[in-house]
């Protein structure tokens with residue numbers, strides 16, 4: 653019985669993590685185009701690409717647990733987008749992803765934990781990247 657609870661808990665964390673990754677994936681190309689400074693724009697694109705890779709790892713882990721990855725759900729961008737506001741929200745998402753990947757890795761241990769731990773490491777780096785982006789936006 654304990655094993656079933658563990659799987660269910662991991663599934664819930666991973667499903668939430670997948671939604672966070674989708675949210676970052678879906679807006680990154682458009683937001684990257686809105687940033688005139690090439691160096692920053694490339695960083696934003698890269699965050700989106702990392703999230704594509706993360707979503708793949710998370711969806712695969714859900715499948716290995718015998719679950720079905722949830723259908724992508726995301727909020728549309730506001731019509732008048734404040735970039736700084738957007739990246740403050742993305743910073744929250746990166747922190748949330750770090751927390752979710754870390755907790756799921758802790759539950760799953762050896763089997764899938766290592767790849768999730770790696771995602772958590774990426775999120776630590778992403779947090780620094782997004783903080784840097786925010787500090788450079790006027």
Ligand SMILES: [Fe+2]
Nearest residue numbers: 673703706749
């Ligand atoms: Fe991620």
